[in-house]
Amino acid sequence: MRIGQLAEAAGTTTKTLRFYEDSGLLLPAERLASGYRNYAEDAVGRVGFIHRGQAAGLTLAQIGQILKIREHGQVPCSHVKGLLGERLRELDAQITELLVLRETISQLHEKASEPEPDSCSAEQVCRYL
């Protein structure tokens, strides 16, 4: 199948597929006499794997690592487990941080809603921040 058909089947664009090849996520495809890329059926699965990895919050670099391990004939299970655990810890930290920030902003927002519409002093930029 040509690149446009793969893009259609995998739910992405030809631009993105070429970008994935440049990034080492897709192996360089076989070429037709015309120079067109000619993909095997399993390419759809590979792109699907990339999408599932992204949905799990992995970066393309991390997904690339998993793919490389698989290409070397090894099973990436434990590596994947490590990545997922790492991602989980990052997420927890990120969520905590955002909750703290939400609290801060919520307080500032309430303060800014108080009925005191005059007298911003000239020296400071804004008494709410």
Place this chain on the structure above:
Amino acid sequence: MRIGQLAEAAGTTTKTLRFYEDSGLLLPAERLASGYRNYAEDAVGRVGFIHRGQAAGLTLAQIGQILKIREHGQVPCSHVKGLLGERLRELDAQITELLVLRETISQLHEKASEPEPDSCSAEQVCRYL
């Protein structure tokens, strides 16, 4: 004060201060005969305001808007309130999204921890994703 002293006093770098000037967040400073920037004392407060804005999750562009309003002699209170409200809604959406993602990854991670260390099929890249 020269740029290095302002950077020291405000807890940032000279690079960043010049970048702020280029971005319109700091007004072009007065120059000494040597060409060196010569800042007034209140510049420290202005940089502090930028930092507080960032701590509240505003972008430099949004902080720049507030500063511009102030420069035009107006009070930015209601604008700031609007920005904070907007930021609050964005944060809530972001937090919700991350919690969903956390749940997804948590499940994948548990699945990857199950005691079934053999039999990754050859067709798929990894049975955990």
Place this chain on the structure above:
DNA sequence: CTTGACCTTCCACTGTACTGGAAGGTTCAT
């Protein structure tokens, strides 16, 4: 008079995941 710390401008690069567009080649239907 030179060394070192400081300053100036300008250009390019960082990371992430693409996206846009130009210039040209291929394939197929009409």
Place this chain on the structure above:
DNA sequence: ATGAACCTTCCAGTACAGTGGAAGGTCAAG
């Protein structure tokens, strides 16, 4: 034979908030 739809490569740009470095000017101390 010509037009549309597809493909190729390569270069550049997006958003964000800076950071790195080169080439050169300034200032005080030794």
